[in-house]
Amino acid sequence: MIVRYANHTSLAAVSDSSLAIVLRRSPRGLPEESDFAMVEQPLGEAGDVLVAVEWLAMDPYLRVQLAGRHLAPPIKEGEVIPGQGVGRVVASRLPERFPVGSWVVGALGWRERGWLFADAILPFRFPEEVPLPARLGALGMPGLTAWAGLNKAGLRAGEVLLISAASGTVGLVAAQLGKARGAWVVGISSAAKLEALSAFGFDALLARDHPDFRIRLGEALPSGFDVYFDNVGGSVLDAALDHLRRGARVILCGMIAQYNSDERPAGPNLGRVIAARASLHGLVVYDHLGEHEAFLAEVLPLWRSGQLRVPEQIHRGLEQAPRAFCALMRGEVLGRALVEVAGHA
Amino acid sequence: MIVRYANHTSLAAVSDSSLAIVLRRSPRGLPEESDFAMVEQPLGEAGDVLVAVEWLAMDPYLRVQLAGRHLAPPIKEGEVIPGQGVGRVVASRLPERFPVGSWVVGALGWRERGWLFADAILPFRFPEEVPLPARLGALGMPGLTAWAGLNKAGLRAGEVLLISAASGTVGLVAAQLGKARGAWVVGISSAAKLEALSAFGFDALLARDHPDFRIRLGEALPSGFDVYFDNVGGSVLDAALDHLRRGARVILCGMIAQYNSDERPAGPNLGRVIAARASLHGLVVYDHLGEHEAFLAEVLPLWRSGQLRVPEQIHRGLEQAPRAFCALMRGEVLGRALVEVAGHA
Incomplete structure (x- = not known):
């Protein structure tokens, strides 16, 4: 009223x-x-x-x-x-x-x-x-948000920048700043706004409400993206995660997709990551094989002094490997499960 | 066979x-x-x-x-x-x-x-x-995994380190390295293994399969955690995200919770983040208000030259604010919605 x-x-x-x-x-x-x-x-x-x-x-x-x-x-x-x-x-x-x-x-x-x-x-x-x-807009808080996000992501010239809610002030500033910094910029918005958005320098534009959105996203990102500036969360974020390039950075800035909902979305609640200014990092040990000497320099003294111990559950004979593996996958192992192959037929 | x-x-x-x-x-x-x-x-x-x-x-x-x-x-x-x-x-x-x-x-x-x-x-x-x-264990690839993860997280003395699959080799090494580095270490495992785990120096241990797991996790982390070394994903990761301290780091190392499932879990698929060695960062603009001068130094020239434009949808009169806000939340706005208050009764 x-x-x-x-x-x-x-x-x-x-x-x-x-x-x-x-x-x-x-x-x-x-x-x-x-x-x-x-x-x-x-x-x-x-x-x-x-x-x-x-x-x-x-x-x-x-x-x-x-x-x-x-x-x-x-x-x-x-x-x-x-x-x-x-x-x-x-x-x-x-x-x-x-x-x-x-x-x-x-x-x-x-x-x-x-x-x-x-x-x-x-x-x-x-x-x-x-x-x-x-x-209050491009040169105010939303503009600062876009700028700070690109800085946090460390966007570099030649990288692929994906932006959701590309029609909002944050998205529009992020897109134009991204172009000025030499990125290839892909925007996601509702179909109704794509035509108007075409005047803002995007290299590609996608309708999130198109039934083939996921397919088209893959076509627009044939080798994935380096930076995703996410303002919406939900299913658009989920679709974007299929196209992470190695070492990609995702800026979690907003979750518009769930703002109007009383329901908590399924799966990990990344809204908490925004509030805490937290970060999530994917780890693959293969990237660190070259650091083995530095690793040993720290852990070997701990291992020698008994401060570092891992129980070992040892199975004798190659034929025990399936049993050992199945027990591991049932969560029955504390520490390391190993099979001694040589000399145990 | x-x-x-x-x-x-x-x-x-x-x-x-x-x-x-x-x-x-x-x-x-x-x-x-x-x-x-x-x-x-x-x-x-x-x-x-x-x-x-x-x-x-x-x-x-x-x-x-x-x-x-x-x-x-x-x-x-x-x-x-x-x-x-x-x-x-x-x-x-x-x-x-x-x-x-x-x-x-x-x-x-x-x-x-x-x-x-x-x-x-x-x-x-x-x-x-x-x-x-x-x-093959503590001093091999799983140990290196734990060490590389704590390094990536930048764990510091006095911080709270949370570890899932704490009974596995990666979890056990992460816990003992964390203690050696001066952290407060909280481990999560199945109830059946907690007693055996109590010999490994954890400051607190929690059973993920206890019906009150979420409540107990909150009790064990009264002011949240700084680093979460996640080996399991799924509902344990989801529960952990409720306890992020400001600036917390989550190392996504494994998703055991879904290894035995053919179903893709609901919500954002963070398994992709691991594979891509990607990172997700929460952004809150309030942290960047002090950078306004640096922001303007970059964007003002773009704004002056017309390279940075954001359409404005201006409503006249304070009484228009609810209408303007509701239209925004229906996704009807391109660019910035503003209400001019002074002089428009």
């Missing part, structure tokens, strides 16, 4: 209250407008800076916060939606850091005005020429 | 044939002894070195190779099982690299003797004091 007020800007300029949009009820599945309500709220007095909001940005992560699954605290019913925005300081208890008239960015909230604490906002340090919308 | 031969060692020493264990039929689920057969085979002439096998090691990865899902080529019916072993060179066409009487290690195969190519074997460089079984 949206309550509309006429002439509320003049009211905001003089009164001790502000219009704000609050959570009316937690969305189930896709959010609806009736999950929100516009109300008039007293400004209160708690906070360092009174900010007049000029622009608000719509971010998918708010959906996760509404569900109580984000890093930031959950949004409760009746609370102002804590969306990102830019605004101007209209009153300040920290005038040196936040002088009246200066610009700030942060989770200002869906409201006209509000008192905010200093730790929730940052002063703008943008060149004057950059318009406010760009400060 | 195992065919037993009497007195075959003397036969092997003189004849042009060797006893060998071949795959009789591809196992379904848990392998059974009847999936293998012992046969007498001609030695043939192809190869650089004739090796007499002395010891064979039983490795879980062979199960994956039997299913045709390993990095190494699948094992076909009628082929010798290509298990790891140590043996002695009894004839050599490369006598400088592999003199007769010298030791070699590699996938020698489940057989008494066989011709092998030089690229499939390595000469031993072990101190004489190390007995052959240890060369």
